[in-house]
Amino acid sequence: MKKLIILLVMFLPFCLKAQQAQKIAYVNVGEVMMAMPEADKAEKDLVAFRENLTKELNTMQDEFNKKYQAYVAERDSLTENIRLKRESDLTDLQQRTQNYMQQADSEYKAKQEELFKPIQDKVASAIKAVGDEKGYTFIITPEVLLYVNPNAENATAAVKAKLGIQ
Numbered sequence: 001m002k003k004l005i006i007l008l009v010m011f012l013p014f015c016l017k018a019q020q021a022q023k024i025a026y027v028n029v030g031e032v033m034m035a036m037p038e039a040d041k042a043e044k045d046l047v048a049f050r051e052n053l054t055k056e057l058n059t060m061q062d063e064f065n066k067k068y069q070a071y072v073a074e075r076d077s078l079t080e081n082i083r084l085k086r087e088s089d090l091t092d093l094q095q096r097t098q099n100y101m102q103q104a105d106s107e108y109k110a111k112q113e114e115l116f117k118p119i120q121d122k123v124a125s126a127i128k129a130v131g132d133e134k135g136y137t138f139i140i141t142p143e144v145l146l147y148v149n150p151n152a153e154n155a156t157a158a159v160k161a162k163l164g165i166q
Helices: 002-019 029-034 037-077 080-134 156-163
Strands: 024-026 138-140
Touching (some): 029 080, 029 156, 080 156
């Protein structure tokens, strides 16, 4: 019996600590990022990069279409060897176009990561700093929640202030 009382006395502080309320706040990360000037610049740079990739792809597709139309127009008058050579050339051009599409997609994703990773890291650092300053146990994003109580603490303004944006 004495051991049970001693055991209870030892674990009582841990039980009381576990019952203390946890401070939870939420931050609308999308809103914070949209308010950042560097995110706007990164978005413009990404759009320009995508336009360059698209322009190159369109050039390749136009070249294929022209060669295909020329082939179709001349197909009946070509010798067997020349016809097979042109078909092979068209197949190669089509394969290069598909390879370019895959490469362009990879390059686009890499560019997106390159441009937005520093911004995401900056936002994450600001969220951590606000969490440390205000003593939050958790800071969550409302985009993944099914319900946010209207009385829940919104730390979005504090994170924006930490980043020096309105």
